[in-house]
Amino acid sequence: QLQLQESGPGLVKPSETLSLTCTVSGGSIRRSSYFWGWIRQPPGKGLEWIGSISYSGSTYYNPSLKSRVTISVDTSKNQFSLNLRSVTAADTAVYYCARRPDIGAWFDPWGQGTLVTVSS
């Protein structure tokens, strides 16, 4: 059974870079039939897609975040990562990683999520 697990600092200072990693277990990230994505949810608010990456490294970003986001994949470690630059308090959120099939546009499964707080 495929499982995803987010990891990274829970506290980031304003103007710095938020970096998270998603480790995939129970299956290979190299499978060409999937994309791997990041979604976030500010406390008490709705869901926002950040971006997605294929196993080969093709990336797709939310236009509203594109200038600050980089998503990368490390197939040797079965991981993919998120970097969000120049963060502000508005970037405080639970960050989820998830898998998306290339034949569709739904996310399943999801990681449990990790709360990142932006504060000095």
Add this chain to the structure above:
Amino acid sequence: DIQMTQSPSSLSASVGDRVTITCQASQDISKYLNWYQQKPGKAPKLLIYDASNLETGVPSRFSGSGSGTDFTFTISGLQPEDIATYYCQQFDDPSLTFGGGTKVDIK
């Protein structure tokens, strides 16, 4: 960018009631509309994909319909364990957006 209008934002219903949530897209998205259930402190869970397909293992009281710009999600008989927030999500290659969510609780 395609905007998703989900309504209502919240509702209260009795156990056994039929519950309906709608999502409207600002442009034609064909069948590319998915529905998720999120319980407090948990990750969203996929219920319905491509507008009307029930994800494996999801109870049959959940259903979805629609195409183009107008979509409906239905719980045919609300159960106490269905208390959650429900989100629609659209796909307009390569972007995705979520609706604002509908919080469902028991009256």
